[in-house]
Amino acid sequence: MKIRLLLILLLFVASVGVLVWLYDGKAFLPPKHARSTWHEITADLEACGHRKHLKARQYRHFAKIAAAEHQYPAERLFRAIACSEELQEQNLAAAIHRLGGSYTPPGDIALYGSSTAGNLERCIGIERYRFGRHSDAEIRRAMSRGNRYAARLQVWAAANDLRQIVLLESLGRNSASGFAVCPRCGNLYATTYLDRYCPHCLTAGEEFIRFE
Numbered sequence: 001m002k003i004r005l006l007l008i009l010l011l012f013v014a015s016v017g018v019l020v021w022l023y024d025g026k027a028f029l030p031p032k033h034a035r036s037t038w039h040e041i042t043a044d045l046e047a048c049g050h051r052k053h054l055k056a057r058q059y060r061h062f063a064k065i066a067a068a069e070h071q072y073p074a075e076r077l078f079r080a081i082a083c084s085e086e087l088q089e090q091n092l093a094a095a096i097h098r099l100g101g102s103y104t105p106p107g108d109i110a111l112y113g114s115s116t117a118g119n120l121e122r123c124i125g126i127e128r129y130r131f132g133r134h135s136d137a138e139i140r141r142a143m144s145r146g147n148r149y150a151a152r153l154q155v156w157a158a159a160n161d162l163r164q165i166v167l168l169e170s171l172g173r174n175s176a177s178g179f180a181v182c183p184r185c186g187n188l189y190a191t192t193y194l195d196r197y198c199p200h201c202l203t204a205g206e207e208f209i210r211f212e
């Protein structure tokens with residue numbers, strides 16, 4: 001009798017053990033689509049980072065040409081744009097690492113460059129074209145997956161693209177003496193009417209990187 005009770009008890013304990021093991025196994029499995037979800041988000045961040053990298057290199061090149069031509073307002077703006085793009089690329093790369101991915105900047109880059117007037121005309125055309133074709137698909141994708149961090153970086157990137165068009169178009173007819181770049185979010189501003197705090201990330205204006 002005692003042996004039968006002991007066997008029943010052992011059987012019960014073993015059953016409980018199996019149930020716990022099964023439950024734990026399921027509980028700690030990653031959600032079915034987690035891997036593909038993060039992959040999509042990091043792929044979006046990487047594409048944006050590559051675009052920012054190319055722009056930074058291109059605008060640094062334009063700045064060199066403008067400096068050689070003594071076109072200093074254009075040179076300042078090109079340098080400010082390059083700085084803002086580099087900061088945003090760094091933010092995007094850091095986000096990819098935090099999400100478990102890795103970021104490699106694009107390799108060979110063919111840079112374009114003619115006179116400053118030609119460069120200005122060309123980059124305004126390209127930026128306008130990009131803006132016309134750009135959708136907010138990446139932002140909506142990040143928001144729909146609950147990744148507000150990635151969405152915020154994409155919002156900052158898009159805001160910077162838009163402000164660059166405005167500043168490039170107003171170069172020459174604007175009396176703005178200089179430009180400022182927020183060191184945290186990388187957004188670019190004219191210093192004529194500068195907010196005391198970055199409207200995107202609340203960084204204090206004293207910390208802005210100035211191009212004057």
Ligand SMILES: [Zn+2]
Pocket residue numbers: 182183184185186187198199200201202203
């Ligand atoms: Zn900011």
